[in-house]
Amino acid sequence: MTLLITIFLPMQVIAQEEEPTNETSSNSHQSDSAQAWLAKMSDAVKSLNYTISFILLKPGADSQPYLWRHGVNEAGLEMEQLNQLNGPGREVVRIGNKVSYFEPNVPPYSLQSSIINGPFPSEFFQRPEKLMLGYEFIMVGRSRIAGRAAQQIRIISKDKSRFGLNVWLDQETGLLLKMNLIGQEAQLLEQIQVTGLQVTKEPDPFFAKIEPGMLPEVVNFNPSAAINSPWTIKYLPKGMTIVKRDLRRLSGSGEVVEYIMLSDGLVDISVYIQDRSNSKPQDNLVGTVQSDTLLTIEHGELNITIIGKIPAATANAIAKSIQRII
Amino acid sequence: MSQKFENLSALVDGEDSTSTSSSSHVLDAVKNDAELQLKWKSYHLIRDGLRQELPANINFDIADRVAQALESEPAILAPKKTWRDLPLVGTVIPFAKQGGQMAIAASVAVAMIIGVQQFNQTDANQPFNAAPPIPGIQGGLSPVSFDQTRAIPNSDGVEQRRRINAYLTDHKQQLRFKTMQLNNDESTILDLNIKNEEAQSDIVENTPQ
The missing domain is CATH 1.10.10.880 (Anti sigma-E protein RseA, N-terminal domain)
Known part of the structure; x- marks a missing residue:
């Protein structure tokens, strides 16, 4: 079934925009192009039995060590575990497309999803083809990471509107060894450094202990009705699309806002639109919270807030492009 | 000497x-x-x-x-150059002035827990998801205490900091919940397999009783 997806998705991408030479095929691992390496990565992430220890570094925050395990059982069912090793312990377990969260102070719950949206861009690992619309892939060369031979690939946005990414993939398996999120002045914004990688023939014994029937219930969201918003975003960075849009009440402040999520397959951006006539006056702000950029401005009759891993100038351009259409 | x-x-x-x-x-x-x-x-x-x-x-x-x-030492702790490049510079107040990064991050962690709890207990935001927006008077959904809070001068920025925390919390929550929305289209094949799996495991669960 994983094969089906890998073959199916590139076709979608090609349908959306003509890609002159770069058709990825999941079998072209021998070739040395960046696309082939990323295809190898996504294939390995989905099909191998592995245990990876990595450390996540963000500016202004303590480093966070994680344990990441993945296995495929005889029935072809994918199992995945992500465990935060410092502190009281947060654990996410995925069996097939049921993702269960176990966290302190919160009753465990499950979501219907085929990826863990963890500290790393899972969507990028699973389907890097999605990035071909907005990013360019450049082979950089080989180096040694976490004691293993690694292949470095640089990923930069075609219209320079987003941060760049440097990834190092294991020469042998194609799994991730290191990932740097790079700002526009080449400063390091976020880093994942793998410290241990084991690929095994059988899934880790941990997965045998999980009883799928004992996992918490799936929380069901009622699909929100398509909203008929009077606002439109005129400028989207290349490759970005609206993946979600609804009216929602913020649990923190109780205010009602229009919510739009933009995604390019690597970064997700939240856009909050609020009519100024019924919200409190606010100052224009721009800043960073760890590796997220936060921008909140008054624009026409709106208060607009944008959060995500994008340069502030891009966030500003998106905010300023919001217009009334009704 | x-x-x-x-x-x-x-x-x-x-x-x-x-x-x-x-x-x-x-x-x-x-x-x-x-x-x-x-x-x-x-x-x-x-x-x-x-x-x-x-x-x-x-x-x-x-x-x-x-x-x-x-x-x-520069007075502003946030990266200087990037913000200067922005056209909105004149009107922007650096984040550092509004309270440290750490303070915000910490309160996000707390708020995140609360947020998820709320989410689990009730469908509090459900009516708002479903409510059809009425152009022009979307504000009809504002909390009752709205007018009172507005009368209080807002110059210290506490109110805004709270709102930013609410946005940050919501952003984190949205990222976590995003996956399912995305996978609806492609997960049908997976779904079938999983349903079989789950059906089997249910049987295993029930037999001892």
Whole structure:
């Protein structure tokens, strides 16, 4: 079934925009192009039995060590575990497309999803083809990471509107060894450094202990009705699309806002639109919270807030492009 | 000339036993004499050296350097250049002024827990998801206490900081819940497999009873 997806998705991408030479095929691992390496990565992430220890570094925050395990059982069912090793312990377990969260102070719950949206861009690992619309892939060369031979690939946005990414993939398996999120002045914004990688023939014994029937219930969201918003975003960075849009009440402040999520397959951006006539006056702000950029401005009759891993100038351009259409 | 060095040396060595008035006299002299101040420093250094009390790293002029560093340190902690490039610069207030990064991050962690709890317990935001927006009067959904809070002057930014935290919390929550929305389209094949799996595991669950 994983094969089906890998073959199916590139076709979608090609349908959306003509890609002159770069058709990825999941079998072209021998070739040395960046696309082939990323295809190898996504294939390995989905099909191998592995245990990876990595450390996540963000500016202004303590480093966070994680344990990441993945296995495929005889029935072809994918199992995945992500465990935060410092502190009281947060654990996410995925069996097939049921993702269960176990966290302190919160009753465990499950979501219907085929990826863990963890500290790393899972969507990028699973389907890097999605990035071909907005990013360019450049082979950089080989180096040694976490004691293993690694292949470095640089990923930069075609219209320079987003941060760049440097990834190092294991020469042998194609799994991730290191990932740097790079700002526009080449400063390091976020880093994942793998410290241990084991690929095994059988899934880790941990997965045998999980009883799928004992996992918490799936929380069901009622699909929100398509909203008929009077606002439109005129400028989207290349490759970005609206993946979600609804009216929602913020649990923190109780205010009602229009919510739009933009995604390019690597970064997700939240856009909050609020009519100024019924919200409190606010100052224009721009800043960073760890590796997220936060921008909140008054624009026409709106208060607009944008959060995500994008340069502030891009966030500003998106905010300023919001217009009334009704 | 050498007499005043002598006096100072005696003071540093603790040998100036004559009287407190004479030591205060020497101290006054040190305060007003740059040359003596230099000597004061080096005598102490020599004394520490002789007593083997010197630290592993000696920072000469540390006070001067701290002062210098403070002088040249930018007042704003947020990255300077990027924001300057923005067209909205004039109206923007740097984040640092609004409270530290850490403070916001910490409150996000707390709020995140609350947020998820709320989410689990009720469908609080459900009516808002379903409510059709009415162009122009979307504000009809605002909380009742709205007018009261508005009357309070907002200059200290506490209110806004709270709102930013609410946005950050919501952003984190949205990222976590995003996956399912995305996978609806492609997960049908997976779904079938999983349903079979789950059906089987249910049977296993039920048999002991």
